[in-house]
Amino acid sequence: MAQSSVFGSTLLVQGAEPLLAERAVAARVAQARREHPDAELTEVNAAELADGRFADLIGGSLFASWVIVVVNDLASLPEQALPLVRQSALEPYPELCLVLVHGGGLKGKALIDALKKAKVTRIAADPVKAWELPKFVAAEAKSLRMGMDVQAAQDLIDAVGTDLRSLAGALRQLASDYQGEQLSATMVRRYFDGRAEVTSFAVADDALAGRPGPALEKLRWALSTGVAPVLVTSALAGSLRGLGKYLELRSARMPDNDLARQVGVPPWKLKDLSRLSRDWSSQAVSIAIRAVARADEQVKGAAADPGFALEQLLRTVDQARQAGRAR
The missing domain is CATH 1.10.8.60 (Helicase, Ruva Protein; domain 3)
Known part of the structure; x- marks a missing residue:
């Protein structure tokens, strides 16, 4: 088997960004298909690999000697399947192209550490900052x-x-x-402009900038076009956390790139935060974040009308901003 072949090898795709993970898997499968178009492909969730199923998958079939096996959510691998998965990953037989997908976190760390120690090929699928x-x-x-x-x-x-x-x-x-x-x-x-892609982030931007009317209009448009209410609370929470960090760190003498990294925004965004900071205090941000937390519970089932809960949230956020401005 040539060294460049993906058969007789294992690929570990690790990280919480699904799009990047899917692309890495698709690229490996495509490469395997180019080598052996008749290879048998199986995608399976690790939680389903109990009772010897993994052995059946990697064993191929009467109709295909070349096998591509993609195991998703490796963290949910049952304990009884671990020894065979580990052995197969570290010593894949020549006709097997094995892809293991781990979404990050500590669960399944022992297997991940063993794969890294063995220098198994790894592709990171970490969230983009x-x-x-x-x-x-x-x-x-x-x-x-x-x-x-x-x-x-x-x-x-x-x-x-x-x-x-x-x-x-x-x-x-x-x-x-x-x-x-x-x-x-x-x-x-x-x-x-004017498309259904008006998003929760546009709502959050208007709310923090003191534009409650446009924020409310965009909220109603976003909800009418299928934006999930929880995405609105998530966007507001993220924007408020970034603003809160900026208010805490702005007095520190550090380069813009370092400050941006600490706050968690691109450097150009510091100008926007600087402008917002004129109308916001740390206390006002704290009040708004608590309101977002309450609204988040409501839109996840505690309220009969998530839309009304979000409209009330926008009013509360604007009231907090006005209080911060009057400090």
């Missing part, structure tokens, strides 16, 4: 044969949100009209 998102968007655009500057990438993030799958989908929409072109911020804003 907030300040890295424009770079991800620009790279994704390039892969679709489009150019995109930093401001255009950020405008897309503001329109669609931080979910990688949503961003990738939005870029595919843009590519259908602008493939081969250089995308400007104006083009991105024009393309998404």
